[in-house]
Amino acid sequence: MARLLFWRLLRTALAVWALASGVFLLSHLEGSTAVELAQPALAELRATGGVTTPAARQALERATRHRLGLDVPLFYVGTHRPASATAGQWHWNGLANQYHRWLRDLLHGQLGASFRTGEGVGARLQQALLFTLPLTGTAATLAVLLALALAQYLAGRPRGHGLLRGALVGLQALPLFVIALGLLLLFANPETLAWFPSYGLEQATDAELDAGYQLPLYLWHMTLPVIALTLSALPELTLQLTAALEAELGTDYATTARAKGLAERAVIRHHALRNALLPSLAQLAELLPALVAGAVVVEVAFALPGMGRLLAEAAAARDFPVLVGGVLLVGAARLLALLITDFLSLWADPRIR
Known part of the structure; x- marks a missing residue:
């Protein structure tokens, strides 16, 4: 029975990891949409006296992308990144990618921070579970x-x-x-x-x-x-x-x-x-x-x-x-x-x- 329980738990853990990995990779393909939603609107910048020139908007986008952790490649391999790479050519991105960072944090019990509020995801899920459970x-x-x-x-x-x-x-x-x-x-x-x-x-x-x-x-x-x-x-x-x-x-x-x-x-x-x-x-x-x-x-x-x-x-x-x-x-x-x-x-x- 103990052996059966071990193998069932192992298969369950692998299935959960595969599911979460698939959702992570598919959702992060829309990283540009997340960056746009995380930035203040142009009308809001004008109302608050913010700089609205194209160069300033590009700088704000780069800063937002960096804050959200979207300024590195998505996975270990990809079709972009180095300037010397030919467009559409697959290459190795190394360990400095979004998936590796997420997997490393997950193994340490960390789920990252919310894009909208900056709060820890674990804390937000725990707060929500107090009502859902x-x-x-x-x-x-x-x-x-x-x-x-x-x-x-x-x-x-x-x-x-x-x-x-x-x-x-x-x-x-x-x-x-x-x-x-x-x-x-x-x-x-x-x-x-x-x-x-x-x-x-x-x-x-x-x-x-x-x-x-x-x-x-x-x-x-x-x-x-x-x-x-x-x-x-x-x-x-x-x-x-x-x-x-x-x-x-x-x-x-x-x-x-x-x-x-x-x-x-x-x-x-x-x-x-x-x-x-x-x-x-x-x-x-x-x-x-x-x-x-x-x-x-x-x-x-x-x-x-x-x-x-x-x-x-x-x-x-x-x-x-x-x-x-x-x-x-x-x-x-x-x-x-x-x-x-x-x-x-x-x-x-x-x-x-």
């Missing part, structure tokens, strides 16, 4: 627990639950942004029911507020986002587990258990559930990445300062260090979910190798 973790836990309860309820009483099944199928067909906007219109709208706020979580987590007042206010702001994410993940988990349970309840061992006098609920819990979980465990590998991706929609809809909103803003502003750091974190979470699913499958059925 409780959001996605709570939604994942609620979705799994509710799916287990609903699937056992539906499988134990297969007739007369068409309305509930239809509601789950209809909910599964709705995009997440429709669910989020529907909750906002129903429960955070003065025209209907203004039970919950639609924004303002930054004020709810103000350090100056009393802790006894801060926690209820925080939970009040997080209720609708958690419900939105839970409702988006619940139907698929429930319908899959229900179908697997119904298939297991039709097998010979379930019939034998009933013949021994066991109630249907006991047959489900003690005999059918563990076998039915095997196909559903594969969904856990998709659940966490789906919730992280859904957090982008939910955090934008509810104005939450989490990972999803941070990555969306970083992509729009070409803030490559933040974008690459976020992709690295999300990729690691997805591959970790795959690893956990593999070991849960081994636990559920030791015959799997």
